[in-house]
Amino acid sequence: MVTREPNQQQVEIVLLSVLSEEPMYGYAISKRVAAGSDGAIKLSPGVLYPLLRQMEKEGYITANWETVKSDRAEEGTEGRKRKWYTLSAKGRTHLEQRVAAHRAHQRMIERFLGGSGAGAGGEEAAS
Amino acid sequence: MNARLRRMWGAERKAVGPKRPEHGPVGPCHETGAWLDVVCKLLRLPREETEGIRTELEEHLRERVRDLMVEGEPEEAATRRAISELGDAAALADRFRRAEHTPRRRMLMNIAMLGMAAGVAVAGAVGLNKLSGPPGASGVASPPQVRFASADVGEKTITLAADATLDRFVQELGRVTGKGTHVYWDSLQDLGFDKDMQIGVPMAGVTIETALMLVNERVKSGDQKIACRVTGDLLEISTLHHFDKRAMTLVAYDMEAALSTITAENGKGDVSEQLTQLIKGVIDPEQWKDNGGELAELYRVGPKLFVKAPARFQPTVQWILAQLGSGKAASAAAGEPVEKTSFTASGDRVTMARAGKQVIADAIELDPAKGRIEATGKGVEVRATADPSRLFTYSITGQVEHPGVYCMPREGMSLRRAIVAGGGKFEGVKEVVVTKTENGLVSVTHRVKGEELGLAGAKDPMLADGEVIEVK
Numbered sequence: 271m272v273t274r275e276p277n278q279q280q281v282e283i284v285l286l287s288v289l290s291e292e293p294m295y296g297y298a299i300s301k302r303v304a305a306g307s308d309g310a311i312k313l314s315p316g317v318l319y320p321l322l323r324q325m326e327k328e329g330y331i332t333a334n335w336e337t338v339k340s341d342r343a344e345e346g347t348e349g350r351k352r353k354w355y356t357l358s359a360k361g362r363t364h365l366e367q368r369v370a371a372h373r374a375h376q377r378m379i380e381r382f383l384g385g386s387g388a389g390a391g392g393e394e395a396a397s
Numbered sequence: 398m399n400a401r402l403r404r405m406w407g408a409e410r411k412a413v414g415p416k417r418p419e420h421g422p423v424g425p426c427h428e429t430g431a432w433l434d435v436v437c438k439l440l441r442l443p444r445e446e447t448e449g450i451r452t453e454l455e456e457h458l459r460e461r462v463r464d465l466m467v468e469g470e471p472e473e474a475a476t477r478r479a480i481s482e483l484g485d486a487a488a489l490a491d492r493f494r495r496a497e498h499t500p501r502r503r504m505l506m507n508i509a510m511l512g513m514a515a516g517v518a519v520a521g522a523v524g525l526n527k528l529s530g531p532p533g534a535s536g537v538a539s540p541p542q543v544r545f546a547s548a549d550v551g552e553k554t555i556t557l558a559a560d561a562t563l564d565r566f567v568q569e570l571g572r573v574t575g576k577g578t579h580v581y582w583d584s585l586q587d588l589g590f591d592k593d594m595q596i597g598v599p600m601a602g603v604t605i606e607t608a609l610m611l612v613n614e615r616v617k618s619g620d621q622k623i624a625c626r627v628t629g630d631l632l633e634i635s636t637l638h639h640f641d642k643r644a645m646t647l648v649a650y651d652m653e654a655a656l657s658t659i660t661a662e663n664g665k666g667d668v669s670e671q672l673t674q675l676i677k678g679v680i681d682p683e684q685w686k687d688n689g690g691e692l693a694e695l696y697r698v699g700p701k702l703f704v705k706a707p708a709r710f711q712p713t714v715q716w717i718l719a720q721l722g723s724g725k726a727a728s729a730a731a732g733e734p735v736e737k738t739s740f741t742a743s744g745d746r747v748t749m750a751r752a753g754k755q756v757i758a759d760a761i762e763l764d765p766a767k768g769r770i771e772a773t774g775k776g777v778e779v780r781a782t783a784d785p786s787r788l789f790t791y792s793i794t795g796q797v798e799h800p801g802v803y804c805m806p807r808e809g810m811s812l813r814r815a816i817v818a819g820g821g822k823f824e825g826v827k828e829v830v831v832t833k834t835e836n837g838l839v840s841v842t843h844r845v846k847g848e849e850l851g852l853a854g855a856k857d858p859m860l861a862d863g864e865v866i867e868v869k
Binding site for chain 1: 449450452453454456457459460461482483484485488489492493495496497670671674687
C-alpha cells in the first residue's frame with residue numbers, strides 16, 4: 271500500500287470532515303484518519319498539531335481541555351489534561367465550501383478526461 | 398495502564414489546566430521531557446500558550462508510546478520512535494509559530510483556490526461566452542476596476558517631485574481640486590502612511606487616480622489603500638476601507654439566467670454555491686464576512702441574490718452575472734443545430750457530440766458581435782446563430798427599485814427608458830452616470846444631471862452593450 275503525506279489543503283479537508291462526525295482529541299484524530307484511509311493517509315503529528323492550532327485560531331474548530339483520570343489514579347490527584355476539538359459552525363460552512371470547490375475541481379478534470387477518451391470514439395464514428 | 402507504563406509516565410500527577418507538568422528525572426520520561434523542553438524553548442510563545450502545546454504533545458507521546466508498547470515494542474525504543482515521529486524540534490516549533498501568524502495569509506490562499514475552482518467550473522460551464530472570448534473582440538469586457546479617487550476629481554492632474562512628502566501630496570490634492578482637505582491621519586498612519594514619508598516617485602502631470610495608485614504601490618499595506626472622496630466642498634483622504642464602510646449598499650440580483658447557463662452546461666452540484674463562491678473569490682475576497690472580513694455579505698433566496706456590500710462591489714457583481722447571462726443567451730438562443738448536436742466549449746477548444754460520440758473541433762469560428770459560432774470536426778458540424786439582441790446587456794444600479802442586469806431590446810434602449818424599466822424615477826435624482834469598461838479601464842460615457850432627466854427634449858442617449866447605469 272502506498273502511504274504518502276497529503277498537502278495542507280487536503281489535510282485540512284480531512285480534519286474538518288473527521289471532526290464533523292464527532293469531537294475528538296489529537297491522537298484519536300490521527301488514528302481515525304489512518305483507519306479511515308486504510309493506512310493510506312498518515313498524518314505526521316508534527317503537521318497535525320500545528321494545523322489544528324491554526325484551524326482553532328481561524329475559528330473553524332473550538333477546543334476545550336478535559337481531565338482524564340484513570341481508575342488507578344491516586345486519591346486527591348487530578349488527572350492528565352487532554353485537548354478535545356469540536357467543529358464550529360464557521361468550520362462546518364468552510365468544510366461545505368471546500369467540498370463544493372473540491373467537487374467542482376474534480377468535475378473539471380473529468381471533463382478533460384471524458385473528452386480525450388470520447389474523442390477517440392468520435393473519430394471512430396467519423397471514419 | 399500496566400505497571401510498566403505507569404512507571405514510565407509516573408503516577409497520575411497533580412495538574413491544574415494545561416500547566417507545565419513536572420517531569421520525571423530518569424528513563425524514557427526524562428528523554429521525552431528533555432525533548433519537550435527544547436521544543437518549548439524554541440516556540441518563543443507566551444507561557445500559557447507554550448504550556449498548552451506542551452501538555453498536548455506530551456499527551457500524544459504518552460498515547461503513542463503506550464500503543465507501540467502494546468504492539469510489543471520495548472519502552473525506550475517506543476519512546477524514541479514516538480519522538481522521531483514528531484520530527485525535528487526546531488521545525489515543529491517553527492510550524493507552531495507560523496500557525497500563530499498566518500491565518501490571514503492562508504485564508505487568502507484558500508479563498509483564491511475556492512474562487513479559482515468556482516471560476517474554472519463556471520467559466521467551463523458557460524462555454525463560448527464573453528469570458529473566454531479573444532482579447533479585444535467585441536463584447537469582451539473586464540470587471541470595473543477599483544477607483545482610489547472619486548470619478549469627479551480622479552482625472553485632474555498633479556505634479557510633484559519624488560522627494561515631496563505625503564503631507565505635501567495631500568495639500569496638492571486639495572489645491573488641484575480646489576477643495577478643502579480633511580485627512581484621517583490616524584487611519585492612514587496605522588497602515589504605514591506617515592506624513593513625512595516621501596512619495597518616492599516623480600509625478601509629472603499624472604492623474605490623481607494614478608498618483609494614488611503610485612503611492613499605494615510604494616506602501617505595501619496589503620488590501621488597505623489610500624483613497625480620496627469628494628464630500629460637498631471637502632476632499633476627504635483616508636483608507637479605501639473607511640470609505641467602503643460609509644458606502645454600504647444592498648442590491649438584489651436575479652440569478653436565474655446565470656444559474657440556467659451553468660446548469661445547462663454543467664448540470665451537477667450546487668451551481669448557485671459555485672456562483673456565490675466565484676463572487677466572493679474574485680471581488681475583494683478579504684472583505685466578505687464568510688471569508689473572515691467585516692464588510693460584505695450575500696444571501697441567496699430562490700433565484701434572487703442579495704448582496705450587501707460597498708457600492709463599488711456592485712458593478713462587478715453585475716459584470717459577473719452579465720457574463721453568465723450572456724453565455725446563456727449565446728447557447729440557449731442558438732438555432733436548430735444545437736438541438737441536434739450538443740457542444741461544450743472552453744477557451745479555444747470545442748467538444749461536439751452526436752449520438753453519444755464526441756470529437757474535438759478542428760476549426761472554430763467565433764463572432765460574438767454577430768452572435769455566431771461555427772465549429773467543424775470529423776463527422777460533426779455546429780452552426781449556431783444567436784439572436785444578436787439577446788447577446789447585449791446593460792446594468793442599472795443605485796436609486797432604482799429593480800437594479801440588475803437587463804437584456805437589450807432589439808430596437809435598442811435609451812437611458813431614460815432604462816431608468817423607468819428599472820423602477821427608477823426622475824424626481825429626486827441627483828445625477829445619472831453611465832460607465833463602460835474596456836480593456837480593464839472604466840470610462841464615463843454619459844453623465845446626466847438629475848434636473849435634466851425630466852425635461853422634454855433633454856438628452857437621452859442610447860445605451861451600448863455592457864454599459865452600467867448608476868442612478869445617484
